[in-house]
Amino acid sequence: MLKRHNKVMLLTLAASLSVTSLVACSSKSNTPAGSNAAPASAAPAATTSGPKPELKSLQIWQKDDYNTYPVAKFLEQKTGYKVQYDMLPQDKAADKLNILIASGEPYDAVTTGGTTDFKALFADYAKKGALTDLGPLIDKFGPNIKASVDPAVLEAAKVDGKLYAIPTKTISFAGESLYVRQDWLDKVGMKAPTTLDELVAVLKAFKEKDPGGNGDKNIPLTIKSEAMFINNIVGAFGMPLFWNDVNGKLTPRILDPAFKDYVTFASDLFKQGLLDKEFAANKDATAKEKFTSGRAGMIMIHWADVPVVNDALVKNNPNAKANYIPALKGKDGKVGLSAATGFDRITFIPKASKHAEDAIKWMNAKLEPATFKEMAIGQEGKHYTFKDGAYTPIQPIFTDERNQANNFLMGTDDKNYPTYWQARVRKDMRLFDAWNFMNTIEPESTRIKDPLGLAPYLPEFSKNFQQLNTMVGDYTTKLIFGAEPISGIEAFQAKFKSSGGDASYKEVNDWYATAKK
Structure with missing residues (x-):
């Protein structure tokens, strides 16, 4: 999840480039949250009959190269899709995104922050016809997406009644x-x-x-x-x-x-x-x-x-x-x-994508329950231990190989991820104590959720x-x-x-x- 789920990035909408020209040119499980058992998949991930194309994904900024980060190799092995990852810049990310969308860069997936400004930008792209309607593709190729992602979160990602993005739900905590x-x-x-x-x-x-x-x-x-x-x-x-x-x-x-x-x-x-x-x-x-x-x-x-x-x-x-x-x-x-409530990030498919169907198949495969869990926190006994309902990371390998796994998320197993995620705050007990004080020890009434989320x-x-x-x-x-x-x-x-x-x-x-x- 993003480090600053409730911090709004500066965005000058007036400087947004028009995407109209682009459009014209481009033709849940019942498993308890604390259980160590993964929920059964709703259906096997859809497969292609021939070789899978290499996909191109634009991600939010992180300090390490996505392409060499261990999670990328793990996902390639599990999903069968090789992916070329690019990053938005750390500063003025929205300005760069406007340029890429307007120029018709053929990304098969684009992930941005989920803050209000990026939600507005995403909706603007959708209204101008620059994004792919994901509803029919998810109905056909996304059983894990439909089984995993909170329906209320999917509903909130609709623009004019159509689903144009797979949102990653914010885990609600005080920051x-x-x-x-x-x-x-x-x-x-x-x-x-x-x-x-x-x-x-x-x-x-x-x-x-x-x-x-x-x-x-x-x-x-x-x-x-x-x-x-x-x-x-x-x-x-x-x-x-x-x-x-x-x-x-x-x-x-x-x-x-x-x-x-x-x-x-x-x-x-x-x-x-x-x-x-x-x-x-x-x-x-x-x-x-x-x-x-x-x-x-x-x-x-x-x-x-x-x-x-x-x-x-x-x-x-x-x-x-x-x-x-x-x-x-x-x-x-x-x-x-x-x-925080609402979206931690948003993933959408531009109309310029050459592989929209495969992009959904890839995202669906990432949400196969066992794959999702291993992507998020690794392997039991290697990256973490599980005892008394709590996931505790094994260091330093957890930090080395899963510290930035959250940046690969495109939708989450919303029933179980809040429990898996807690391994991330146990990387350092000072971190856990700080999080735990505000979000467990302090009364629940002190945490006020954003109704607009x-x-x-x-x-x-x-x-x-x-x-x-x-x-x-x-x-x-x-x-x-x-x-x-x-x-x-x-x-x-x-x-x-x-x-x-x-x-x-x-x-x-x-x-x-x-x-x-």
Whole structure:
């Protein structure tokens, strides 16, 4: 799964190249989730009568070459298909994808992220006729796909009633929260905060009592620039998600009555020197360096970053210790960490593909239960052990041969994969402890799932999402920084509504009214 299932990649839809010219030119099992037994296949994978063609697949970026990664060879042996893998770039992936689709590059499968911007781009391709309708092909050649992938997830991937993609379902968990120097807490004689008031008290102690030994250069809380809505803190104001249920209506943060309270609180942290004065300029690496070098006492990070952050922290200070704080409660008892739902990624077949039928046969073969399990976590006794319902990786071979197996997924065994997947967070017990704290130890009520995760394609919402989200983010940063007066919020809300916010709100809630029934 993607490391940052709830982080939205920047996309300039206005720069999207037209794909119209391309179109004109190119002619479940009952096995318990914790069981070690694989479910029976719905039907054998369809086979071809002659030699199988070599397929061409475009994947999301990863640090290693797909073609030489062990999973590629395993899949070739199991499915009989040799595949040439290419990657989208790490930066501006959408721009590159637009060029490839518009130029008619004959990929037999394209996998992108599953974030709202890529869902919008995928739907745009489908509406312009640039993608293959997968419904008839799956009916004929995809019994494992139909048996494995959650029907609700497949339904959410439809555009105008037709299925144009095989989605890989996001495993719902909380990802980012506030991570604190435990040794700083010990030095100031305080416990991890559980409320907003306690948080302020801790940050003040970090500023005034110099637990880091930096004098007046201590940074109580640091964040990266795009984290103007600080996870955990914003949840204590009832706004853990981009859109939250407010009195039965899904409401964007900027129109939420709690928005003003949140920016007032965050602005006060900034004015008091409790929030990093340079946060608006911080890259992700900058914020992490401030924390790991010993200058900052608290940071907002994803649990997947914990081992690397801890290694750097202990290298600089062997006695340093850090932990996640609990989900904070607001004055009215509100609490919440955002939990992902929906698509982790999307796989579609362009009309330019020369082997659409074989591409579906290949994807279907990957979802044969035993093949899928071995692709995802390897062989028992070699890559993992299984005991008491838990999969534990054997190192270093699991990391060497299955660490990036998730990037080969094109749909999952949605009944069993959430259990298989947990082997990935047991690669490092620091990683597991961080994930486990937020997603098992903390009460289930603290994890708020995104109701828009499995929404169907919503044209107005998709068209406006990135522009509006960027607009709100920039404005929120200026409010916290003091560059805009809080008294101007109503004027900005009016601008938001007239810039597509009203149309998006109506469309989203027309759907939400039916989804709740």
